[in-house]
Amino acid sequence: MSDVLERVKKIVVDNLDVDADKVVESASFIDDLGADSLDLVELVMAFEEEFNIEIPDDVQESIRSVGDAVTHIKAHI
Amino acid sequence: MSDRRVVITGIGIVSPLAFGREATWERLIAGKSGAGRIDVFDPEDMPCKIAFQVPWTNGRGGGTGDPHAFDPDKFVSSKELRRIDEFILYAIAAAEEAVEDADWRPQDEESKERTGVMIGSGIGGLESIYNTAVTLHEHGPRKVSPFFIPSALINLASGQVSIKHGFKGPNHAVVTACATGAHAIGDSARLIKFGDADVMLAGGSEAVIGRIAIAGFCAAKAMSTAFNDTPEKASRPYDKDRDGFVMGDGAAVLVLEEYEHAKARGAKIYAEVSGYGLTGDAYHITAPAEGAEGGYRAMKMALKNSGIDPTEVDYINAHGTSTPKGDEGEAGAVERAYGDHAKNLSMSSTKSAIGHLLGAAGAIETAFCALAIRDQVMPPTLNLDNPSFETPIDLIPHKAKKGRVRAAMSNSFGFGGTNASLVIREVK
Numbered sequence: 022m023s024d025v026l027e028r029v030k031k032i033v034v035d036n037l038d039v040d041a042d043k044v045v046e047s048a049s050f051i052d053d054l055g056a057d058s059l060d061l062v063e064l065v066m067a068f069e070e071e072f073n074i075e076i077p078d079d080v081q082e083s084i085r086s087v088g089d090a091v092t093h094i095k096a097h098i
Numbered sequence: 099m100s101d102r103r104v105v106i107t108g109i110g111i112v113s114p115l116a117f118g119r120e121a122t123w124e125r126l127i128a129g130k131s132g133a134g135r136i137d138v139f140d141p142e143d144m145p146c147k148i149a150f151q152v153p154w155t156n157g158r159g160g161g162t163g164d165p166h167a168f169d170p171d172k173f174v175s176s177k178e179l180r181r182i183d184e185f186i187l188y189a190i191a192a193a194e195e196a197v198e199d200a201d202w203r204p205q206d207e208e209s210k211e212r213t214g215v216m217i218g219s220g221i222g223g224l225e226s227i228y229n230t231a232v233t234l235h236e237h238g239p240r241k242v243s244p245f246f247i248p249s250a251l252i253n254l255a256s257g258q259v260s261i262k263h264g265f266k267g268p269n270h271a272v273v274t275a276c277a278t279g280a281h282a283i284g285d286s287a288r289l290i291k292f293g294d295a296d297v298m299l300a301g302g303s304e305a306v307i308g309r310i311a312i313a314g315f316c317a318a319k320a321m322s323t324a325f326n327d328t329p330e331k332a333s334r335p336y337d338k339d340r341d342g343f344v345m346g347d348g349a350a351v352l353v354l355e356e357y358e359h360a361k362a363r364g365a366k367i368y369a370e371v372s373g374y375g376l377t378g379d380a381y382h383i384t385a386p387a388e389g390a391e392g393g394y395r396a397m398k399m400a401l402k403n404s405g406i407d408p409t410e411v412d413y414i415n416a417h418g419t420s421t422p423k424g425d426e427g428e429a430g431a432v433e434r435a436y437g438d439h440a441k442n443l444s445m446s447s448t449k450s451a452i453g454h455l456l457g458a459a460g461a462i463e464t465a466f467c468a469l470a471i472r473d474q475v476m477p478p479t480l481n482l483d484n485p486s487f488e489t490p491i492d493l494i495p496h497k498a499k500k501g502r503v504r505a506a507m508s509n510s511f512g513f514g515g516t517n518a519s520l521v522i523r524e525v526k
Contacts, residue, residue, distance in 0.1 A: 038177035062244035069240075 046088035108200025108353030110192035114150035116166035133329035150346030150453030183223035184305035188349035189255035200353035214267030220457025223250030275512030280460025284374035301461035303349035334481035335418035335447035346453025350462035373404025379515025390427035418447025441490035450480035460510035467506035
């Protein structure tokens with residue numbers, strides 16, 4: 022469980038092409054990491070793949086930051 | 099319609115010979131071929147196993163150790179690279195070189211609004227469509243990328259280029275199969291003449307060397323199948339042993355500019371786009387009309403509205419795809435269109451060296467015409483050992499030819515019976 026943050030970080034770095042040190046829990050995908058709405062869809066797909074979970078569409082809307090993603094994933098794996 | 103004239107002030111090329119305008123041109127004039135066995139997939143079960151691939155720095159397409167291989171990292175981030183089909187990547191790269199060549203990077207809003215983009219593609223993101231269809235079939239809709247549609251749409255080449263450079267003028271995309279590049283240049287010139295823009299990035303891009311496109315064109319019996327062991331011999335326009343076209347990937351983008359606009363900023367000028375003709379065959383979905391009748395009318399129209407005497411045309415870059423029927427029909431149509439002057443004409447098919455770039459063909463071949471005018475040298479028709487017919491036209495076999503090039507014509511004919519002919523000339 023403890024490595025969820027690290028695995029999320031790696032996906033975010035790869036998908037958004039951003040520096041790893043910017044990917045902190047408080048970072049907003051859109052405001053801090055330069056993502057757009059299509060990037061968010063792809064990010065969620067990558068989380069689903071990595072953690073073998075399904076994130077429903079209505080939940081996807083509420084995942085706005087690295088911390089949101091980590092919290093949701095931890096609760097569902 | 100207007101006395102606004104249109105000139106070419108920048109050229110960018112991604113080709114099977116090299117990345118870059120000068121490297122491509124140098125190799126073309128030297129008689130090099132970009133053909134090889136397909137290495138982006140295993141072509142063993144295909145009737146045609148060869149193509150003209152763009153050499154990449156990662157080694158594909160024969161790019162290993164080539165100083166002029168294509169390096170995508172120079173043009174897009176790794177993130178972008180995953181989200182665009184290759185035809186968009188090549189368009190971005192060719193546009194970048196063209197803009198650099200023209201030294202046209204306007205910062206003021208008005209100039210940006212007066213600069214448009216019209217880069218077409220014959221087929222667009224077919225490989226993305228194919229891959230996504232497989233994903234959808236095997237894993238369902240939740241695995242379909244949100245970037246699938248914008249990576250496959252043909253007008254996204256123009257869209258991406260406009261976003262990169264801030265060009266806010268007309269944003270358009272031509273789709274007329276193998277005549278796409280020529281139509282994009284002709285139509286863009288008209289937009290400038292009409293006053294809708296002062297500068298247009300015009301051209302075509304194609305990247306469909308993959309299983310689905312090769313299988314499709316093989317099924318249509320359009321491709322060469324007799325030279326799988328000697329790829330460099332396969333594209334042989336006008337030769338009696340030709341047996342179909344060989345596919346090529348790449349892109350060419352021209353910066354077209356209103357003449358006074360170009361002069362005022364001291365831009366280098368390659369040539370003037372002076373004539374443009376476009377017709378339909380109304381005949382057959384893949385075969386050209388008898389005697390290339392539609393092509394003949396496109397040439398006549400281009401010559402007429404160019405305002406020059408046809409005897410000023412010294413070089414023709416032919417459509418000449420190396421198919422049994424098309425090559426002779428076009429040559430006959432050229433003889434009829436030019437009459438007595440045919441004996442003074444030189445005409446080559448550069449598809450012998452770069453293959454058939456489909457939607458990019460007309461753009462890269464018009465670029466070659468501009469470079470022929472600049473350097474007063476005409477590229478050769480490779481592999482023309484034994485012409486299958488007699489003609490007074492010099493088909494420039496094997497070796498490039500130095501000679502006066504005052505004006506040049508580029509022909510492009512596409513599936514569906516769509517024809518375009520362009521006349522470009524020295525600026526006087």
